[in-house]
Amino acid sequence: MDIFQMIANALADRYGLDASEITPETELISIGVDSLDAAELLMALEEKIGVEIEPTKKLATIKDVVATVEAAQNENDSF
């Protein structure tokens, strides 16, 4: 499953949202995801993909979350 879909599904599952309404451009705040929610989301994704995720910039959109997760994966692959 690609990272975007994994994130959309995780949010839909936790908050009862419709996954099909989440796009890469969706702003986190617009679906009620604040900084604590984002931290918890990254924790759930860490659990799923098995790499540590440390965001280096503010997460405003779903796209930012995807980029953060991909960066963590790439960093992990380079070892």
Add this chain to the structure above:
Amino acid sequence: MNRRVVVTGMGAVTPVGIGVRNFWANLKAGVCGIGPITRFDASRVKSSLAGEVKNFDPLDWLEKAEVVKMDRSAQFAVAAASEAMQLSGVAGTVDPNRAAVYLGTGIGGFETNEANCFKLFDKGPRRVSPFFVPMMIANMPAGLLAIRYDFRGAALPAVTACASGTNAIGEAVRAIRHGYADVALTGGTEAPIVEVGVAGFNSMKALATAEDPNAASLPFDARRAGFVIAEGAGVLVLEEYERAKNRGAKIYGEICGYGSTCDAYHMTAPRPDADGAARAVVEALREADWKAGESVYVNAHGTGTHLNDVAETRALKIAFGEDEARRLAISSTKSATGHMLGAAGAVEAIVCLKALAENVAPPTLNLLEPDPECDLDYIPSTKREAKFDLAISNSFGFGGHNACLAFRRIGG
């Protein structure tokens, strides 16, 4: 400033029913809410029974996104507050800056705490939820109610163990009486039925270990051997009397007295001379202008521990005098609900208000073998119909906290 404080809304989430109407009907009918523990696998702990809230679906009051970020104790508080607020019709009638929240809990987010400790042990610190701290801290139910209803005055928890609900209400009464607020949401909530909690109370020898639900919570009975742990919430809407009257609110009764003292004696054992408890009752009676000869209902703390029930009996005799104490109609509704810890006093305040309104006192269930050291009238087994002039509710907590509230009807 010394203003009168009345109750204009009530909400209850209890082991004998959700909603005040269900709760009260079942309590009068002698329904016992105690049963086998289902909240966790209780095969490892000594006590197998608890007073659990049955069929509680937080989605009846909250969105899914809210539910996952609230400890069960906070969910109970929201459910009880929703009922109380709806009944009161106070929303939109009060300046938010003049509205306060005083909500007690003995422990806080016990389930959240235990679950995250397991995560720490099993998976390490990176799996401890960012919601662990906000869901666990004992003030959060008060904070969440303030957010939900936009109440911007003081929002304070009372954390006085099993006296929390009663202390919270008493402090809210004082805040309104002395002009710091005009309206308050107040009460208590608790969800302590977790393995570490039961294990801890078991180690103290505080809990009954009987396996028969009708022979476990036995206040004032010679067979009593500890309390039965329970969960729930009770919330009241309090208002300054004149504003409640002017807006045409239905008034469920007046909270006319409050006493709050400490034993300053021992972490968990009550003072054998019952001085602290008696002083709390005396303070509440003084504020309520109690007079000898009045017909009084007492909702006892009555936990069913050996020490509490003897000390409480002694306290009532000291506070009322031996003769008047013998005329009291006393019951412990913990015989039906189990001990909801920080929620107990709030739910029992509702019992007092209903007893005054309907001239009926619920019984002490399963009281079959009187204890010579507990020799007052504890309304055994079946409800008592009588016109009460005054009702009081006692709550005593580990730490030596003693609290007593007094209630009267409005307009005699």
